[in-house]
Amino acid sequence: MAVRARAPGKIILSGEHAVVHGSTAVAASIDLCTQVSLRFPIDSESDDSLIKLQLKDMALEFSWPVGRLKKMLPELGIPQSSTPTPCSPETLKSIAALVGEHNIPEAKSGLAAGVLAFLYLYTSIQGYKPATAVVTSDLPLGAGLGSSAALCVSLSAALLAFSDSVSLDFSHQGWLTFGESELELVNKWAFEGEKILHGKPSGLDNTVSTFGNIIMFKSGNLTLLKSRMPLRMLITNTKVGRNTKALVAGVSERTFRHPDAMAAVFSAVDSISKELSTIIQSHAPDDLSITEKEKKLEELMEMNQGLLQCMGVTHASIETVLQTTLKYKLTSKLTGAGGGGCVLTLLPALLSGTVVDEVIAELESCGFQCLIAEIGGKGLQICFDASS
Ligand SMILES: Nc1ncnc2c1ncn2[C@@H]1O[C@H](COP(=O)(O)OP(=O)(O)OP(=O)(O)O)[C@@H](O)[C@H]1O
Ligand SMILES: C[C@@](O)(CCO)CC(=O)[O-]
Ligand SMILES: [Mg+2]
Missing domain, CATH: 3.30.230.10 (Ribosomal Protein S5; domain 2)
Structure with missing residues (x-):
């Protein structure tokens, strides 16, 4: 058996x-x-x-x-x-x-x-x-x-x-x-x-x-959240190796050194996550409001990325992905522990396939690896x- x-x-x-x-x-x-x-x-x-x-x-x-x-x-x-x-x-x-x-x-x-x-x-x-x-x-x-x-x-x-x-x-x-x-x-x-x-x-x-x-x-x-908008994410693996345990410990050390400042950072992240969950769950009857929701989501992702920088977990390779996707007016943030690893880029619903192909080609020319995963599926x- x-x-x-x-x-x-x-x-x-x-x-x-x-x-x-x-x-x-x-x-x-x-x-x-x-x-x-x-x-x-x-x-x-x-x-x-x-x-x-x-x-x-x-x-x-x-x-x-x-x-x-x-x-x-x-x-x-x-x-x-x-x-x-x-x-x-x-x-x-x-x-x-x-x-x-x-x-x-x-x-x-x-x-x-x-x-x-x-x-x-x-x-x-x-x-x-x-x-x-x-x-x-x-x-x-x-x-x-x-x-x-x-x-x-x-x-x-x-x-x-x-x-x-x-x-x-x-x-x-x-x-x-x-x-x-x-x-x-x-x-x-x-x-x-x-x-x-x-x-x-x-x-x-x-x-x-x-x-x-x-x-x-x-x-x-x-x-459990129910998303009422398309959430298409490009995942870019910078292939820069890192270790979650060390990054988590680094943030704790920074928190020990600057407790008040870091408390404010964590509180801002809390508000961002709550707002993000409200946006993805709200009803959007037409394309225009989906676009508006995407704009808000992009702003929240950008703010979260800024706060992750405050925590000291970004990396030059992540910054390269952010700059590259920005050239195509796309917003990205690191995902997971940072320090290298993967970056998420929101692909708006109305974004043309040609632009997606172009951004992927440019990211892969930097030595990164891109994939578009289905999200929110089954667990164990x-x-x-x-x-x-
Ligand atoms: N399939 C696997 N076989 C053996 N070890 C694994 C496997 N998957 C994960 N590991 C262990 O987990 C470690 C990676 O864990 P780590 O938490 O650092 O990264 P992650 O879980 O991929 O990213 P994150 O925690 O940021 O989401 C590997 O170095 C290895 O020790
Ligand atoms: C960095 C971290 O927040 C997520 C890693 O995927 C660690 C954790 O939540 O255990
Ligand atoms: Mg892990």
Whole structure:
């Protein structure tokens, strides 16, 4: 018996970083997913059976004998699948030692954090039960599209599918969605994984990956939004690598140095997100008012970008994208943690295909990569494979 779970990445329309400090954010799922397939062998339960992790896209494989995990992580022996628990600093140290025993190539050292999250979620939910997990993803890693959250959500779902905390119809054919309470449980576990990857996550990325749609999020609470205007976004990946944990920590340090100024910045972002959610949800009966709404949206995106600059998370590559799209009278803002990664550009409904082609060509001539994703689609889904 095997299960596959897939969870989408996301774009943040407004509020990244400020959301970590309690401001409202607006985000949407995108149609690029991370998929985890999990297969338990029928008979092996001995100490030299393995827990395996294959990262297919990178052609990397990690494995740990069950006996070694029992020795290094004795505290995780009894699965606690129904009670998501933070990873203690001591456990994280032991897991880091286990991951350190594998030689991750220098150029891929960022993957270690993902492997740490894997081992923590695995042993917490399934204990030492041997199995093979295979991960594949459509998402660029560490580029602001929520790859870490999509990994934590799809992994938590696959692990929970075979736990006592969730009861599912294993004979169901094709993709299915969890019920509300199961989704909540997946989301809580994924949040614990994100803590390992982001340090101090807001929970926004795992929540939008779990529930899909367009959401407004503040202090752990989500509201589903219904957009009543076309929201076509060009996503430009600057391909400048960065790390969300370090960027989030940098904003916290700046907040510590300038508490009053940063409080004002976060409060402005909160107002921007609230206004943005009102605009996208309001009714627009004709093209003219759609254009007016787009103008307001562009202004809010521009203001949010300015405030992200105040937080110190923009980058020369992001500024190049902003300048390039401005030549075509298009507005952009960074999305995700910034410092490189991806930039969003609003493509107004009446914008001609020729202009879109031209702006994409110019951005790609700078070495960037462009894509237009469908936004606000499904969240987490799972699928059983009874034949294996
Ligand atoms: N498919 C995957 N396989 C293995 N590790 C992954 C995978 N997806 C994400 N990761 C882990 O997550 C890290 C990237 O997470 P990070 O939070 O820095 O960026 P992001 O989630 O892509 O962007 P953002 O947090 O800004 O939305 C990778 O370096 C890796 O450790
Ligand atoms: C930068 C941040 O706000 C979003 C990253 O996609 C971090 C978080 O919310 O955890
Ligand atoms: Mg992330």
